[in-house]
Amino acid sequence: MELRWLEDFIALARTRHFSRAAETQNVTQPTFSRRIKLLEEEMGATLINRQTLPLSLTPAGEEFLALCEDVTRRVDTARERLGQLAEADASRLRLAAPQSLLANFLPDWLAGFDPAPPVTPYLRATGWLADDYFRALERQECDLVLCYWPATPGTLPLETEGLEARVLGRERLVPVSLPDAEGRPRFSLEDTGRRPLPLIAYHPRGVIDQCIRAHLQSLGQMPTFSVLNESIQSGNIRELVGLGYGLGWLPARSIQAALSSGTLVPAGGTRWQVPLEIRLFRYRENPHPAVDALWQRIPDARADAT
Helix, strand or coil, rough: CCHHHHHHHEEEEEHHHHHHHHHHHHCCCHHHHHHHHHHHHHHHCCCCEEECCCCCEEEHHHHHHHHHHHHHHHHHHHHHHHHHHHHHHHCCCCEEEEEHHHHHHHHHHHHHHCCCCEEEEEEHHHCCCHHHHHHHHHHHCCEEEEEECCCCCCCCCCCCCCCEEEEEEEEEEEEEEEEEECCCCCCCCCCCCCCEEEEEEEEECCHHHHHHHHHEHHHHHHHCCEEEEEECCHHHHHHHHHHCCCCCEEEHHHHHHHHHHHCEEEEHHHHHHHEEEEECCCCCCCHHHHHCCCCCCCCCHHCCCC
16 A cells, blocks of 8 residues: 555545545546545445545544554654654764774763764774775765874874874873782883793784884884784783783773773883874865864864973
8 A cells, every 4th residue: 555545545534525635636636536446445445425525434434544644644753753864864974993092082082072073983993904994084984083193203104195184182002011929010121131022912004013113113122022912902902911911002091990900010111101192084075064064173182282
């Protein structure tokens, strides 16, 4: 049964006249009369008493009218709701970011807006590397990319042509280890001349691994590591470090509680900590108007740098 048949019947019930009802439905009277007849055949009941002037509804027609009005009202409500959802989806921004930033930075950053911007995390991106993020921006698979970035220019050989960035904040990568019985790091960067240190490392093509290596080279002191595992996500590194398999660098925001409680301890002094920026990237040619609207609301933390 077609929805228009129900609408036809409601129109006929209101006008009690075939010609006027056909006019409200923008069809000819023969076409309208044929549709009403097909509706009655479909329902297996006579709905219209054609012997009265004006037309009247049979008892079956009266009951069917109530059903038609309920159905069309529900359809109208559903259409309105779907339209609202489509409108909200059209204004929503897909933000791709590593898992640590989604958990430890994004919620507080979004809470600083009033009203909050229409940002939805694009969870398929949590396993991506930097190149994947930037290609997705150009393909408009996502609208924004939130990622760690080296605080020292020229560290990464990444192609960012066509992209624009805002610095949202700063982070430090802290080397940590499980403590020994005396509360000292089980694996320490300060110990020299010992056997290779077991390292729970980041993926070698990732931003963080390249930042760590560049920082160690800038110190002029590259420890000898035995890489036990390479991971894209810092959560996996933290889990293995917490099990005592080796040391690893983790974002300071993600380990504040662990350092305070002593369940993890720094594996070296502050010179081993790697400074990072937290950057938001967009593709300049993205036509999404909400991207421009949000961009104008974001101050660049580089203006506050000291």
